[in-house]
Amino acid sequence: MVFGFLASAEDKKPNVILIYTDDYGYTDLGVLGIDKHVDTPIMDQLARGGALMTAGYSSAPQCVPSRAGLMVGRVQNEFAFPHNQSDAGEGSGRMPRIYPKGTDMVGKPVLTIADRMKKLGYLTGFSGKWHLGPSNSSNPKHDPRARGFDYYWVGSMESGSTNLSLNGKSVEHQSRKGLPAGVANRVILQGKYGESFIDFSQTGDKPFFLYLPLYAPHIPLIKKSDPYYKKFPKLDYPHYDDWRDDRRRMGLALIKSIDDAVGGVMAKLREHGLEENTMVLFTSDNGAPSKMGREEPGLPAGEPGTKGGVWNGSNNVPMRGEKGSLFEGGIRVPMFAYWKGKIIPGTVIQEMVTTLDLTATTLKAGGGVIPEEFDGVDLLPRLSGQVSKIKRPEPMFWEFWHTQVVRIGDWKLWRSTEQEMLFNLASDPYEINNRIQSDAKVADRLRKKLDQWSATLPRLNHSDRDASEVFAWPLEGAPAGTKPDPRYLIPYLDPKPAPYPAPIKRVSLK
Numbered sequence: 001m002v003f004g005f006l007a008s009a010e011d012k013k014p015n016v017i018l019i020y021t022d023d024y025g026y027t028d029l030g031v032l033g034i035d036k037h038v039d040t041p042i043m044d045q046l047a048r049g050g051a052l053m054t055a056g057y058s059s060a061p062q063c064v065p066s067r068a069g070l071m072v073g074r075v076q077n078e079f080a081f082p083h084n085q086s087d088a089g090e091g092s093g094r095m096p097r098i099y100p101k102g103t104d105m106v107g108k109p110v111l112t113i114a115d116r117m118k119k120l121g122y123l124t125g126f127s128g129k130w131h132l133g134p135s136n137s138s139n140p141k142h143d144p145r146a147r148g149f150d151y152y153w154v155g156s157m158e159s160g161s162t163n164l165s166l167n168g169k170s171v172e173h174q175s176r177k178g179l180p181a182g183v184a185n186r187v188i189l190q191g192k193y194g195e196s197f198i199d200f201s202q203t204g205d206k207p208f209f210l211y212l213p214l215y216a217p218h219i220p221l222i223k224k225s226d227p228y229y230k231k232f233p234k235l236d237y238p239h240y241d242d243w244r245d246d247r248r249r250m251g252l253a254l255i256k257s258i259d260d261a262v263g264g265v266m267a268k269l270r271e272h273g274l275e276e277n278t279m280v281l282f283t284s285d286n287g288a289p290s291k292m293g294r295e296e297p298g299l300p301a302g303e304p305g306t307k308g309g310v311w312n313g314s315n316n317v318p319m320r321g322e323k324g325s326l327f328e329g330g331i332r333v334p335m336f337a338y339w340k341g342k343i344i345p346g347t348v349i350q351e352m353v354t355t356l357d358l359t360a361t362t363l364k365a366g367g368g369v370i371p372e373e374f375d376g377v378d379l380l381p382r383l384s385g386q387v388s389k390i391k392r393p394e395p396m397f398w399e400f401w402h403t404q405v406v407r408i409g410d411w412k413l414w415r416s417t418e419q420e421m422l423f424n425l426a427s428d429p430y431e432i433n434n435r436i437q438s439d440a441k442v443a444d445r446l447r448k449k450l451d452q453w454s455a456t457l458p459r460l461n462h463s464d465r466d467a468s469e470v471f472a473w474p475l476e477g478a479p480a481g482t483k484p485d486p487r488y489l490i491p492y493l494d495p496k497p498a499p500y501p502a503p504i505k506r507v508s509l510k
Contacts, residue, residue, distance in 0.1 A: 013121070013207040014339070015278040016362050017194075017265065018113075020070065020211070020355075021258060021334075022063065022129060022218035023323055025288030027315035027487065028255050029334035034317065035487055037235055037248075039256050042263040046280065047336035051347035051383050055425070056335025057354045057407075058286045059375075061324050061400055061467075063131055066285040066355065067213070068095045071112040071132065071147070073359035073374040077399050079103055079110060080460040088460060094133040094142045102458030105373060113359050114148025117209040120366045125197035126152040128190040128213035136161040136175065145173075149211070151200060153193035156215045157186050166192055168199025184227050184257065187216045191261025195268040202272055209362070214261060217254040217288075217314045221247075228253040239483040251288075251313015276341050279365055281358045284333035288314035289323040317487045320431045320501045325471040326398050326405045326414055327431055337361075343383045351390050352407055353379065395446075397453045401467035406450040413446035416468035421504065422446070430490065431504065438507040477503030 027034045031044040031052060059069035060076060064084040069076040072095075080088040080100050088096035099105040114124045126149040133142025135154040140146045144154055151170065153162040159177040163170060166180060183189050194212045201208040222229050232253040235245045262282070269275045291311045321327025335353060337343055356376030364370055364378040375394070381387045398405040403416045410426035422436040422443045436443050468475070478499035489495035490502055 012277060013367055014342075014365055015201075015208045015210075015269075015274060016117070016365055017210045017212060017278060017280045018070075018358060018362060019262060019265075019280070019282045020067070020128075020213040021282075021284045022213070022215050023286065023288055023312050023314060024217055024255070024258075024284035024334060025290070025314040025316040026319050026329065026332050026334060027317045028217075028252065028288075029336075031336075032334070035315070037233075037252060039232070039252065040259040042259045042266065043282065043336070046262070046266070046282070046338040049340070049345045050280075050336055050338030050343040051349055053335040053337070053349045053353040055350060055352050056283055056333055057331050057352060057396065058284065058333050059355055060398065061286045061326060061330035063218075063285050064093055064095075065400070067130075067132055070285075070355045070359055071095065071114070072110060073113060073356055073363070073371070073376055075356070075375050075397055077397075077457050078373075078375075079105075080458040082399060082461055083401065083463055086461040090142070091133075093131075095147075097141065100458065100460060102460065104456070112148045113362055114144075114209065114211065116148075116363055116368055117366050118148050118150070120363075120368050121206060122366060123201050123204065123206040123208045124148055124150045125194070125201070125208060125210040126154065126213075127193040127197065127210070128153070129156040129215040129218075130154050130213070131156075151197050153190065153196075155186070155190070157220075158189065162193065164193060164196050164200060166196050168196045168203075170200060185222060185254070187214050187254065187257040187261050188264075190214050191264045194261075194265050198265070198268045198272065198274070207277075207366070209366070212265070213285075214258055216258050217251045217312045219310055219312050221250045221313065222254045222257075224250075226253070228257045232256060237486075239485050247311060247313045248315075249313070251315075255314065279337065279339040279342070279362075281337050281362070283335040283355055283358065285355075286323045286331065287316045287319070287321070287329045287333060288312060290314075290316060290329070291322070315487075317485060317500055318430050318489070321474040322471060324401070325467055325474055326400055326403050327474050328425070328429065329474070330471075331398065331405075337379070337383055339383070344385045347383065347385070349382060349390070352392070352396060353390065354396055357390075395449050395453075397450065399454065399457070401463045401465050401470070403467040404450055404454060406446050406453070408446055408449065411442055411446060413443060413450060415447075415450070417466065418468065420447070427492075430501065432490070432502050433507050434504050435507045438509055474501060475504065477501055 030038040030040040031047045058066045060066040065076040089100040126144045316329030319328035321329035360376035361379040395408045421434040482499035484497035485500040486497045488500040
């Protein structure tokens with residue numbers, strides 16, 4: 001079989017489906033082999049049949065900025081949108097339509113990937129959680145209708161607005177309430193609208209771009225009356241109590257519905273003979289909010305009403321940290337790409353890949369030119385085996401709630417207002433060994449890059465919260481008396497179950 005991408009102008013443009021889940025932790029993709037209870041056979045098959053990115057990253061550890069970065073193809077801090085309550089001149093939480101003052105492109109339009117794909121001749125579709133402004137306003141300037149999407153279902157839960165019917169027909173913009181008969185939950189509903197868009201796309205001759213941001217496993221949790229919860233087996237983790245076991249079951253049951261929603265979309269592609277001409281990209285907006293705290297012996301969450309009671313049942317083990325932190329657990333996420341006949345099956349990409357790369361790759365696959373301001377790179381040469389390593393001319397940067405990170409190659413510099421830490425993620429993916437002292441020259445090189453980037457950022461949205469304080473537990477390791485987590489195996493040379501996470505150690509001078 002010959003693998004390759006568009007060879008000439010006469011080739012038919014591919015369809016692209018970009019699936020974006022919500023608060024989905026690194027642990028919870030079965031193909032990664034971390035937790036035997038994770039049940040994602042459809043996504044596992046796609047990852048094995050395509051490319052699995054073991055070091056995939058979101059551009060932020062929180063929902064709104066991560067989604068904005070994905071849509072625009074840039075680190076969202078660069079257009080003054082660093083956190084959920086950001087106001088870049090058009091209201092809190094509303095992704096700007098025009099680059100605000102202080103940015104490098106002040107006054108120019110902020111284009112989404114849907115805007116760009118539409119200009120390339122694509123039919124554009126949306127189904128799921130928007131979270132970049134109002135979803136159903138009388139003035140839709142900040143909802144998907146005015147951000148490049150032709151057809152849509154905008155609804156995080158069972159109710160929402162749409163201009164599609166579930167049988168693949170266009171309708172007038174309307175609101176709908178409640179789950180249709182035979183649809184188990186919000187995730188399956190969002191998947192069904194994705195399938196409807198694929199059906200509708202076949203009435204014309206345009207290729208399609210579908211953005212499918214499934215609202216899971218983010219809270220609200222799955223209902224105990226939901227068939228996915230009922231069918232999911234009871235769990236018994238040795239380091240969890242009964243309440244946490246059940247909470248984990250609820251999270252994994254909702255993730256199972258994600259797997260089935262993806263399966264429905266894939267079945268629809270095959271029904272129309274589209275699988276070989278469709279690139280499918282999958283990732284999450286950030287890590288899971290494990291809500292670990294000192295008074296919960298290092299374990300996720302607590303009884304309802306207690307500190308940490310909003311844990312969604314997803315995990316980031318073995319990665320340190322959670323949603324909101326710039327440790328790996330907050331920003332390293334499940335990620336894969338599938339394109340039958342184009343991506344070499346069984347490809348495993350260990351070097352850094354970011355959600356911004358998925359934006360750039362989508363645009364390139366559609367025949368577009370990647371703009372100079374994009375922070376992502378085209379993955380197509382790597383996915384097709386034309387090159388053995390991703391060529392990334394610039395570092396990747398993060399900034400969230402007074403913490404900052406830069407990653408260059410295998411090295412990651414993390415800093416807060418109080419301290420700096422340096423990790424080599426190739427040899428130390430769990431961020432146990434702080435090499436700020438032993439590799440001072442490397443730290444200095446990364447620090448200078450981070451300082452230069454930080455100095456260019458517009459400062460319109462000052463956060464009153466400090467991530468290193470709000471999410472302090474990853475800095476200290478598991479409290480004394482915490483039971484070993486059988487999924488967390490250290491040290492690397494002779495791994496055994498250990499309390500999660502291990503404390504960070506400072507590596508002395510060589």
